Amino acid sequence: MSDKDYTEIMKIAFQAEGAINDEIRRKFGHTYQDKTIIIKEGDIGQQIFWILGGEVYITRREGNKYKVLNTVGKGELIGEMSFFDKSVRSATVISKGSVEALVFSKENFQDIFAASPQWTKRLLASISSRIQMMIGKLNSLQH
Amino acid sequence: MTEQELQYGEQLRAEPGTILYQPGDPVSGSSIYFVVAGLVRLDLPLSERLSVYLHPDSVFGLVESLLSSPRLTGACCLESTILYRWDREGFDLASSVSWELAFNTITGLTQYLRVLNAEFSGRLRLAGASGAGKGA
Numbered sequence: 001m002s003d004k005d006y007t008e009i010m011k012i013a014f015q016a017e018g019a020i021n022d023e024i025r026r027k028f029g030h031t032y033q034d035k036t037i038i039i040k041e042g043d044i045g046q047q048i049f050w051i052l053g054g055e056v057y058i059t060r061r062e063g064n065k066y067k068v069l070n071t072v073g074k075g076e077l078i079g080e081m082s083f084f085d086k087s088v089r090s091a092t093v094i095s096k097g098s099v100e101a102l103v104f105s106k107e108n109f110q111d112i113f114a115a116s117p118q119w120t121k122r123l124l125a126s127i128s129s130r131i132q133m134m135i136g137k138l139n140s141l142q143h
Numbered sequence: 144m145t146e147q148e149l150q151y152g153e154q155l156r157a158e159p160g161t162i163l164y165q166p167g168d169p170v171s172g173s174s175i176y177f178v179v180a181g182l183v184r185l186d187l188p189l190s191e192r193l194s195v196y197l198h199p200d201s202v203f204g205l206v207e208s209l210l211s212s213p214r215l216t217g218a219c220c221l222e223s224t225i226l227y228r229w230d231r232e233g234f235d236l237a238s239s240v241s242w243e244l245a246f247n248t249i250t251g252l253t254q255y256l257r258v259l260n261a262e263f264s265g266r267l268r269l270a271g272a273s274g275a276g277k278g279a
Contacts, residue, residue, distance in 0.1 A: 084246075085253040113242035120238065120245040127252040128206040134259040135187060135215050141266050142190050 028102040032095040039093035045082030054099035151237045152229035163218040170207045173228040181224025186217040202248040
């Protein structure tokens with residue numbers, strides 16, 4: 001399965017879930033106005049963001065400029081790498097229009113898990129695919 | 144590890160030097176491991192050695208199981224090691240009842256990916272510097 005297919009399926013599966021009820025939204029939901037910095041490159045990641053509505057720009061500083069690497073939207077998780085492995089944020093994430101997201105911290109990981117144990121499985125599958133891809137890239141450097 | 148998590152798999156003891164699997168081995172049965180005690184090394188089959196060391200509470204062997212892929216790395220016990228292992232169904236059950244197991248597993252995979260990303264960037268830089276040197 002390609003990364004694009006996987007992402008598409010993940011989005012559909014997230015949307016199909018009834019797990020995100022009003023209580024979860026009240027407890028963990030945040031709304032960001034247009035052009036708000038949600039994640040800042042170089043910071044230490046303490047939170048993970050699950051986008052429920054709207055889109056964000058993923059940008060990275062290159063010299064004196066910021067380059068937009070990608071735009072991601074509903075159903076996507078952002079900030080998961082530094083959240084779990086305590087690395088510094090590798091990109092700046094800026095809202096593109098109004099964005100609604102669930103914001104979780106390590107302290108309430110249990111709540112994320114309770115809200116949807118399935119997303120941890122999807123996250124595991126996603127990271128596994130990236131590991132496989134990176135091993136492939138390392139192998140290709142040898143040839 | 145709680146009894147609740149452990150009931151879905153089995154425990155095994157391995158002597159130092161025990162090879163659990165090698166790159167290219169097919170994956171079947173109880174293929175997902177948890178380090179209870181001891182030390183395990185994962186080796187990537189590259190010309191220059193790249194190893195990841197796994198301490199207690201680490202989960203390994205999951206990537207290939209999730210991707211239905213042959214083993215991407217080798218795994219060897221460096222010390223007398225106590226492991227726990229699940230098949231895919233057992234792991235799914237255990238991780239669905241334990242947020243700690245899910246959290247540790249995701250953390251382990253992100254750390255592993257971070258090592259690979261850093262190694263790849265480092266090797267690219269070296270290749271670039273080497274190429275630049277040759278051209279000069």
